[in-house]
Amino acid sequence: MEHEHKRHPYPFTRYSVTEIPPLYRHLRENEPVARVDFPSGDEGWVVSRFDDAYALLADQRFSRAATADPDAPRLTSARPVSGGLFTMDPPEHTRLRRLVAKEFTARRINGLRPRIQRITDELLDGMERGGRPADLIRALAFPLPVRVICELLGVPFSDHDKFQAWSEGIVSLTSHTEDEALHDMASLAGYFQELIAAKRTDGTGDDLLSALVRAEEEERLSEHELMMMGMTLLVAGHETTATVIGSGALSLLRHPEALRTLQESPERIDDIVEEILRVNPIGDGGPLRVTLEEVEIAGTVIPENAAVVASVPGANHDHRHFDSPHTFDIDRADKQHMAFGHGVHYCIGAALARAELQISLSTLFRRFPNLALDAEAEDLEMTSGMMVHSLRELPVTW
Numbered sequence: 001m002e003h004e005h006k007r008h009p010y011p012f013t014r015y016s017v018t019e020i021p022p023l024y025r026h027l028r029e030n031e032p033v034a035r036v037d038f039p040s041g042d043e044g045w046v047v048s049r050f051d052d053a054y055a056l057l058a059d060q061r062f063s064r065a066a067t068a069d070p071d072a073p074r075l076t077s078a079r080p081v082s083g084g085l086f087t088m089d090p091p092e093h094t095r096l097r098r099l100v101a102k103e104f105t106a107r108r109i110n111g112l113r114p115r116i117q118r119i120t121d122e123l124l125d126g127m128e129r130g131g132r133p134a135d136l137i138r139a140l141a142f143p144l145p146v147r148v149i150c151e152l153l154g155v156p157f158s159d160h161d162k163f164q165a166w167s168e169g170i171v172s173l174t175s176h177t178e179d180e181a182l183h184d185m186a187s188l189a190g191y192f193q194e195l196i197a198a199k200r201t202d203g204t205g206d207d208l209l210s211a212l213v214r215a216e217e218e219e220r221l222s223e224h225e226l227m228m229m230g231m232t233l234l235v236a237g238h239e240t241t242a243t244v245i246g247s248g249a250l251s252l253l254r255h256p257e258a259l260r261t262l263q264e265s266p267e268r269i270d271d272i273v274e275e276i277l278r279v280n281p282i283g284d285g286g287p288l289r290v291t292l293e294e295v296e297i298a299g300t301v302i303p304e305n306a307a308v309v310a311s312v313p314g315a316n317h318d319h320r321h322f323d324s325p326h327t328f329d330i331d332r333a334d335k336q337h338m339a340f341g342h343g344v345h346y347c348i349g350a351a352l353a354r355a356e357l358q359i360s361l362s363t364l365f366r367r368f369p370n371l372a373l374d375a376e377a378e379d380l381e382m383t384s385g386m387m388v389h390s391l392r393e394l395p396v397t398w
Helices: 023-030 050-057 092-104 106-130 136-141 143-153 157-170 178-202 208-217 223-254 256-264 266-279 312-316 350-367
Strands: 033-037 043-047 289-291 295-297 300-302 307-310 395-397
Touching (some): 023 312, 043 050, 050 307, 092 106, 092 208, 092 223, 092 350, 106 350, 136 143, 136 223, 136 350, 143 157, 143 208, 143 223, 157 178, 178 208, 178 223, 223 266, 223 350, 256 266, 256 350, 266 350
Parallel strands (some): 043 307
Antiparallel strands (some): 033 043, 295 300
């Protein structure tokens, strides 16, 4: 049976840095498939229960490639650019993903752990030298994943101010105009074109982008696909992890019993990171998908060519799947969450993100056992109008 409900403005208002929008509780109980108005002005749907979102993410009737179609509804005023992992379906998506997957296996990431540890130590040395108080976002949460992804890709870290500014336009929902977002996309694309040309001339690099250049020369991907792959990995490889390092540190500072467990039993860091990932959403949902045909979910018929978001924060706080879902509980038996998505588009960088979180947070609280907030949690602010919600700053002392 199809339900009729009013349309909600999306993204939903988030009133606190420590809680997801309270509207999700209402939606899960009363409108599990909710009608919404996106920032573009187009109508869409948000699915907020765990089982429904989980099924949706594995259902190829919900297409990412279709989001780049000129007639498809949009999330924002800027049309998604085709040719990247985020706007592809199998088999094209499978072909491109296979080219980079070997760089993100658990074995490959384990080999990177010593380097991640050294970068973390260097950053915390700098924080200590800078004295108290410190902004943990600027000192650790942001620079760590940026340096790691730059080294992995072969992108100069010295350019991070430029590509960070462009990244903000690319992940904007409402904080940038369409012209600004398109300008930032074009600027980052031009940057990668120059970088790719330099790596093609050099021909000896052992970084991922150099490897992709060689794959292009073997005609396994096009120039446009190569450029989009580099841009996608750079933006996704630092924006999301930086967000969770900050929110994860805040979670531990707000839950002294979990922090005590980490300090007394550092081997529990895996459990702690999984709960941090479940509780702290990166944004309001997974990437937009468009229906290729009429689909029914939870009694609601979604028409063909409709825009749909599987809400990761809604699903990860669903009491049908998690006991006491709003409680930060590192001892939960069921650790299955959807922070990294599900299905063929499961985050390719999940192992890298986990390694960065485990190393950065365990090292932070080992080096600074008396670390404490230097502000009230309710006074902290998050960025707004973005697909990724990050703490603006996290003042700490020790």
